[in-house]
Amino acid sequence: MPASRHHWLWLPAIAAAFVLLVWSTGRRSVNGHAPLVVYCSHDAVYAESILRQFEQELGIPVEVRFDTEATKSLGLINLLLQERERPRCDVFWNNELLGMLHLQSEGVLEPYRGAGWKRIPQQYRDPEGNWTGFGARLRVWIVNTGLLPEATEASLDQLWTDNPRTLAVAKPLYGTTLTQYSLLWKLWGPDQLKAWHRDVRQRGVREVNGNGLVKDMVAAGTCSAGWTDTDDTFAALEAGAPVRMLPLKVEGRTIVIPNTVAIIRGTSRRGDAELLVDYLLSAQTELALARSTARQIPLGKVPDAEVPAEVRELLPRAAEGHDLRDLLPNRDACLAWLKSEYLE
Numbered sequence: 001m002p003a004s005r006h007h008w009l010w011l012p013a014i015a016a017a018f019v020l021l022v023w024s025t026g027r028r029s030v031n032g033h034a035p036l037v038v039y040c041s042h043d044a045v046y047a048e049s050i051l052r053q054f055e056q057e058l059g060i061p062v063e064v065r066f067d068t069e070a071t072k073s074l075g076l077i078n079l080l081l082q083e084r085e086r087p088r089c090d091v092f093w094n095n096e097l098l099g100m101l102h103l104q105s106e107g108v109l110e111p112y113r114g115a116g117w118k119r120i121p122q123q124y125r126d127p128e129g130n131w132t133g134f135g136a137r138l139r140v141w142i143v144n145t146g147l148l149p150e151a152t153e154a155s156l157d158q159l160w161t162d163n164p165r166t167l168a169v170a171k172p173l174y175g176t177t178l179t180q181y182s183l184l185w186k187l188w189g190p191d192q193l194k195a196w197h198r199d200v201r202q203r204g205v206r207e208v209n210g211n212g213l214v215k216d217m218v219a220a221g222t223c224s225a226g227w228t229d230t231d232d233t234f235a236a237l238e239a240g241a242p243v244r245m246l247p248l249k250v251e252g253r254t255i256v257i258p259n260t261v262a263i264i265r266g267t268s269r270r271g272d273a274e275l276l277v278d279y280l281l282s283a284q285t286e287l288a289l290a291r292s293t294a295r296q297i298p299l300g301k302v303p304d305a306e307v308p309a310e311v312r313e314l315l316p317r318a319a320e321g322h323d324l325r326d327l328l329p330n331r332d333a334c335l336a337w338l339k340s341e342y343l344e
């Protein structure tokens with residue numbers, strides 16, 4: 001075969017490779033910016049619009065990976081631990097705190113104390129800036145108003161003694177129920193928590209796989225009340241279910257579960273990562289989350305008139321929440337015990 005003809009045969013492959021290179025380069029760069037890689041365990045239905053608004057306003061493209069695991073943020077936390085030597089992620093938006101505390105203890109996070117960090121109250125941010133909280137949920141009682149029309153915080157607490165069979169809770173191996181158990185481990189001590197837990201299980205409390213199922217059982221009247229979060233309760237109210245919420249308190253204080261955001265150590269996009277962190281910690285973002293159907297509670301100062309009325313009612317509750325920043329050792333010990341109860 002003549003050499004010239006041989007070269008012509010390679011032209012389609014070369015052209016295809018060139019097109020692929022141009023497409024890839026265009027995808028990886030907008031207005032001179034490489035995309036910022038964000039891992040996000042907050043529900044995509046709420047987070048996607050905020051991240052796309054950031055793209056539009058600042059001209060920085062974002063590639064986002066959402067966690068679709070049933071255990072919420074655990075999948076992304078494990079991935080970040082696996083990737084720590086060669087990080088792919090620049091910014092982690094978590095939907096709770098304990099996982100972020102774990103990443104901090106493993107040296108995965110990089111401190112940043114910018115404008116957003118400064119506007120968040122001290123109890124909802126790491127002093128060194130490794131992570132910062134925003135847009136929170138509360139742990140609450142969800143109550144079926146047809147079954148318990150006169151329910152109070154005191155009467156609901158009494159149900160644990162009188163008839164736990166009528167109550168629903170999520171298994172406490174993960175999520176916000178694990179946060180609650182970790183706090184009880186700290187405040188009550190291991191012996192009291194273990195005795196209480198085994199007692200209500202033996203007497204028939206309904207354990208299910210997640211807060212959403214607690215919400216569904218109470219809304220349907222299968223159970224009269226249960227433990228869940230404000231976002232699940234608002235979803236039930238939005239659907240017209242006969243439910244209401246009451247704050248779930250431990251030793252007189254609420255349990256506040258913030259979103260958290262952090263920069264991943266080793267990022268090559270430090271400047272853009274800082275811009276996104278400050279954007280997520282802004283009043284603009286907290287108000288967007290408050291107006292979403294999840295009705296998340298601003299932690300920094302925002303104009304009261306711009307907060308939906310049902311969220312405004314929760315602002316004082318968020319201000320009286322337990323400080324959870326030192327909860328990681330309790331989480332580790334409590335989780336080890338829970339695994340022996342459920343998994344062995």
